[in-house]
Ligand SMILES: [Zn+2]
């Protein structure tokens with residue numbers, strides 16, 4: 099089959115004779131239709147190897163057609179559209195039993211060993227796959243995986259109707275959180291983002307204001323929150339500066355939700371501010387069974403309309419170009435999709 103193989107930092111090559119994944123018992127074989135480029139894929143391309151050795155086939159934000167259903171799999175038929183978590187989990191540990199497959203101990207190993215969806219075919223455990231209605235456009239379905247990440251962070255945040263929200267960083271995850279916070283009844287939403295284009299997207303996805311961190315942001319946010327600060331701050335930038343700002347912008351008794359992996363790996367916690375404000379600092383990683391199910395419904399019904407987020411399409415043959423363009427000017431794009439079929 100054809101697969102896009104990341105051979106070295108900055109170099110992806112199309113291999114036309116890449117071995118097809120062999121389904122394990124309980125797996126479904128899918129023909130990949132579309133895969134979105136995730137920030138983590140871009141990170142491996144620009145600065146890898148980080149989480150996985152090379153050569154590797156990246157890609158996990160897929161939507162595919164079911165082509166083969168094993169004898170012990172129920173609930174799927176050939177031709178169904180499916181999305182889900184590509185990396186295999188054990189299916190037996192306490193986390194998997196509760197549908198928290200991204201917390202499975204096996205996952206770390208699986209991320210390094212398993213091939214991704216910038217390829218013609220993948221095979222995935224059926225328990226990690228979710229049916230998408232046939233009427234849902236494939237491109238929008240490819241946004242269900244990142245939408246599940248946003249769902250997870252909204253649930254972790256315990257956001258309530260009428261609360262005030264700050265989102266730091268307007269990459270795809272920050273933008274999806276913005277739209278979901280709006281849908282969940284946040285009364286005011288401020289987004290902090292350096293790229294003009296992404297600030298415009300943030301307004302389109304439901305932000306009341308979108309601020310450039312190069313300018314003074316604390317004043318406008320205090321004005322928006324009656325000088326209290328935000329009930330919930332979602333830190334999605336993955337930067338130390340973003341985490342610093344989050345601690346300043348969150349109100350007393352507020353929640354600071356970390357929805358990123360941090361490049362420097364260490365952050366500065368203003369310990370006494372955290373104590374005096376009685377902050378809840380909440381980490382949110384990936385998504386689980388519940389989040390995927392909800393993301394399927396929200397995206398399919400367009401209660402979460404992901405269309406403004408889709409910025410560009412590339413064919414699998416042009417994937418090197420897609421990564422280069424995105425790496426050179428990330429701020430000008432929402433989500434870039436790769437047609438793999
Ligand atoms: Zn991702």
Ligand SMILES: [Zn+2]
Nearest residue numbers: 188191194202
């Ligand atoms: Zn497990």
